[in-house]
Amino acid sequence: MNENVRLTAWVRGRVQGVGFRWWTRETALRIGGMSGYTGNLEDGRVQVVAEGPRDRCELLLDWLREGDTPGRVDGVTEIWGVPRGGYQRFEIR
Template sequence: MQKVKMIASGRVQGVGFRWSVQYLAAEIGGIYGRVWNNEDGTVTILAQSENSAKLSQFIQEIRKGPSRMAKVTYLDVTLANFETFSDFQVKQWH
């Protein structure tokens, strides 16, 4: 199981970004995790997958901005250790 923490900067709040991330995870399949807004205007994504190719695809799509209105100017991606998820949920705030 590969797990990553991503912090997206840019126009990522108030543009449907979190919901697009959740939709993207379902579209790719096998991606589980959480996504939420941060007080500083960034968005945090915790994502995991058994399939490293799918996780790489997910990260690449996030870099592009998964919604038409969003614009990701920077995406910090780090390997992380967090609880194992069995779904992908949008959180209001962490």
């Protein structure tokens, strides 16, 4: 069963000021079926929150870890949870 989930991921590396948030949003939109956001954190990481079918969120997580991203990804930490809702689309914050 492919239930809806909430993925929260923190991406570390050289991921600010290189188009990483734009790339993440475009990737999420291309995969489709998800809502949420991507935003910079003060400590230099990028946070990604995605809600939707688990298989689509897993695809996005795979892209964050292994895709041809702008900048340089040194690592990704994620947690999974229950969707909270409140997102109309996938956006950059």
